[in-house]
Amino acid sequence: MTVAAIKPKRVLPGFTLSLGTTLLYVALVILIPVIALILKGAQIGPAQFWAIVTSPRTFAALRVTVTAAALATIFNAFYGLLMAWVLTRYEFPGKRILDALMDIPFALPTAVAGISLTALYSANGWFGTYLAGTGIEVVYTLAGVTLAMAFTSTPFVVRAIQPVLEDLDPALEQAAMTLGASPWQIFRRVVLPAIFPAWLAGSTVAFARSLGEFGAVVFIAGNLPFKTEIAALLAFIRLEEYDYQGAAAIALVLLALALVLLILSNWLQFRSARHLEARS
Amino acid sequence: MSIAIENMTKSFGGTSVLRGIDLTVETGELVALLGPSGSGKTTLLKIIAGLEWPNSGGLNVNGQDWLGLAAQDRRIGFVFQHYALFPHMSVRDNIAFGLTVRPRAERPGKSVIAAKVEELLHFLQIDHLGDRYPAQLSGGQRQRVALGRALAIQPTVLLLDEPFGALDAAVRRDLRAWLRRVHEETGSTTIFVTHDQEEAFELADRVVVMGEGRIEQIGNADQIHDHPASPFVARFMGATIELPIMLSAGRAEAVGLDASRLPRRALPDGPATLFIRPADLTPVSDPSGRWQVSRCASNGAILRLELTDGAQTIPVDLPRRAPEAKGLERGVHVTLRPEAAAIFSGPRQMQTQAQTTEFARKEKSL
Numbered sequence: 206m207t208v209a210a211i212k213p214k215r216v217l218p219g220f221t222l223s224l225g226t227t228l229l230y231v232a233l234v235i236l237i238p239v240i241a242l243i244l245k246g247a248q249i250g251p252a253q254f255w256a257i258v259t260s261p262r263t264f265a266a267l268r269v270t271v272t273a274a275a276l277a278t279i280f281n282a283f284y285g286l287l288m289a290w291v292l293t294r295y296e297f298p299g300k301r302i303l304d305a306l307m308d309i310p311f312a313l314p315t316a317v318a319g320i321s322l323t324a325l326y327s328a329n330g331w332f333g334t335y336l337a338g339t340g341i342e343v344v345y346t347l348a349g350v351t352l353a354m355a356f357t358s359t360p361f362v363v364r365a366i367q368p369v370l371e372d373l374d375p376a377l378e379q380a381a382m383t384l385g386a387s388p389w390q391i392f393r394r395v396v397l398p399a400i401f402p403a404w405l406a407g408s409t410v411a412f413a414r415s416l417g418e419f420g421a422v423v424f425i426a427g428n429l430p431f432k433t434e435i436a437a438l439l440a441f442i443r444l445e446e447y448d449y450q451g452a453a454a455i456a457l458v459l460l461a462l463a464l465v466l467l468i469l470s471n472w473l474q475f476r477s478a479r480h481l482e483a484r485s
Numbered sequence: 486m487s488i489a490i491e492n493m494t495k496s497f498g499g500t501s502v503l504r505g506i507d508l509t510v511e512t513g514e515l516v517a518l519l520g521p522s523g524s525g526k527t528t529l530l531k532i533i534a535g536l537e538w539p540n541s542g543g544l545n546v547n548g549q550d551w552l553g554l555a556a557q558d559r560r561i562g563f564v565f566q567h568y569a570l571f572p573h574m575s576v577r578d579n580i581a582f583g584l585t586v587r588p589r590a591e592r593p594g595k596s597v598i599a600a601k602v603e604e605l606l607h608f609l610q611i612d613h614l615g616d617r618y619p620a621q622l623s624g625g626q627r628q629r630v631a632l633g634r635a636l637a638i639q640p641t642v643l644l645l646d647e648p649f650g651a652l653d654a655a656v657r658r659d660l661r662a663w664l665r666r667v668h669e670e671t672g673s674t675t676i677f678v679t680h681d682q683e684e685a686f687e688l689a690d691r692v693v694v695m696g697e698g699r700i701e702q703i704g705n706a707d708q709i710h711d712h713p714a715s716p717f718v719a720r721f722m723g724a725t726i727e728l729p730i731m732l733s734a735g736r737a738e739a740v741g742l743d744a745s746r747l748p749r750r751a752l753p754d755g756p757a758t759l760f761i762r763p764a765d766l767t768p769v770s771d772p773s774g775r776w777q778v779s780r781c782a783s784n785g786a787i788l789r790l791e792l793t794d795g796a797q798t799i800p801v802d803l804p805r806r807a808p809e810a811k812g813l814e815r816g817v818h819v820t821l822r823p824e825a826a827a828i829f830s831g832p833r834q835m836q837t838q839a840q841t842t843e844f845a846r847k848e849k850s851l
Contacts (some may be wrong), residue, residue, distance in 0.1 A: 255709040319631060374567070374569060376565045376569035377571060379536050379556075379563070379565070379569070380563065380571075380634075381571075382536070382555075382556045383534055383536070383556050383561055383563040384556075384582055384583035384634065384635075385558075385586055385587060386557065386561070386583075387557065390586045392588070394582075398573040399573065400572075428712070431646070448535075459684040
């Protein structure tokens with residue numbers, strides 16, 4: 206008598222179908238465009254690629270983009286941490302509304318954000334009028350580019366830290382307190398290490414998003430070549446000129462920057478979270 | 486360090502959690518706060534630690550007013566129920582934490598701290614675990630590290646919140662004996678919270694029974710077991726059988742009850758309630774008895790009976806080989822003979838009502 210091999214039944218059915226759909230989606234929407242971009246870039250050849258990327262206008266655009274994205278990320282890293290802290294640690298009237306407002310940059314079309322920021326900060330706008338007296342210019346400067354990038358990427362940091370702070374066991378802080386730690390020591394040595402991986406992850410995604418931000422930036426930047434022209438816009442201009450190689454080269458640099466950062470951040474997160482896994 | 490708590494009250498929102506607590510703990514004493522959940526025992530412990538603040542009352546330790554001191558300045562060792570070890574620090578760093586956060590002027594040197602940590606690791610019998618992270622330890626090991634971290638700052642008072650609540654039975658027994666030894670060797674004043682009677686009585690010099698935000702009774706195992714101070718303590722100590730009786734000249738009287746084994750009480754005549762543990766009640770075969778065996782089950786050593794008089798059903802435990810157990814089976818009529826019991830004046834009906842309102846209130850506070 207032969208015994209038929211037992212085929213284990215999955216508790217949740219539909220694995221094949223759901224994984225298939227997911228992979229198809231990933232291929233169509235993410236992988237194929239990225240591969241097309243890389244293939245396009247590969248046709249250029251290293252020497253010409255280097256020539257395009259280091260040409261003064263392209264290089265200036267990349268520099269503006271990276272500088273503004275870095276400034277915006279530093280700002281958001283601190284502002285986002287503060288916001289997440291306030292939203293998790295304190296009870297105050299209107300807390301839920303503030304919590305919902307955090308998502309506005311996600312929900313708002315970025316062009317709308319760019320236009321309203323421009324209107325507010327232009328020489329005769331609400332804020333611009335006052336800033337003009339102090340000699341600070343926002344519209345058509347690097348500050349404007351940074352502002353637009355910061356606006357659209359805030360929620361990444363807030364929403365990354367918030368759940369971790371909410372889950373942090375209050376007993377940890379109480380324990381540190383009974384052991385004589387000051388509030389700053391408790392934050393620095395107990396709270397910060399716990400939220401650090403999430404903080405880093407949120408900040409990295411915010412930076413990657415800022416690198417590619419287009420809609421909000423083009424309105425406030427003025428798009429002066431060598432001064433406030435961002436890389437994404439320059440790629441768009443190259444496309445309009447039917448210079449597909451130029452566009453692909455710029456796009457590849459942005460893609461590489463974002464990828465390297467994401468990988469670096471994941472590695473750092475892995476390192477700082479290693480001890481949390483049991484080694485039995 | 487002697488701790489004096491005076492008339493302490495505390496409420497959360499509209500719910501009273503402590504309703505006037507007076508308690509003195511002497512230097513070097515090991516005291517257990519015992520009570521069901523919602524009795525206020527953990528709140529009291531957290532107030533002593535400075536993690537909660539009372540609405541009114543006094544807290545003096547060695548004559549110093551602790552309600553004017555922040556938790557940081559009280560120098561207490563607090564051990565949390567779920568250990569609260571810092572997950573990103575090694576065992577060594579966890580234990581050293583309290584020393585490394587001292588202000589620079591008072592902070593011992595690096596080598597002094599390292600030596601102190603080694604000494605504690607040895608004392609706690611976890612020498613080999615120094616470089617592990619909390620996630621890599623078992624529950625019992627984590628509890629030892631948590632205690633080591635608390636002891637490192639040489640606390641004036643050691644406070645433990647359900648220290649063994651999350652551990653399995655064998656580890657609990659081990660750690661209990663070990664904690665007793667730690668207490669004796671460090672000579673610290675220790676207060677711990679538990680809902681486990683066995684733990685409280687085995688470990689503590691004195692047990693404080695708490696219920697509904699009040700201290701119901703203070704004493705040792707025998708005192709609390711044999712002479713519960715209130716119906717609450719009687720019930721909490723396992724006297725789950727409550728029978729309505731009439732007292733006359735200090736004797737309990739009721740139909741179907743043989744109270745000959747109970748001593749006379751100095752209580753006024755009138756309605757009263759008898760509180761009995763299932764193991765302290767002997768059913769005696771009696772064809773004209775008011776009670777009847779309605780269920781009968783044996784686990785080999787103990788015979789578990791259910792008796793009924795038509796209105797009430799009560800559980801009774803007795804050794805299966807006891808002479809009284811012979812012939813007890815379903816349908817047999819019996820008379821009840823309590824071997825030991827507590828009696829409180831007042832009809833039972835009222836107390837049952839009081840009990841139900843107690844539960845309702847407890848649920849609301851959750």
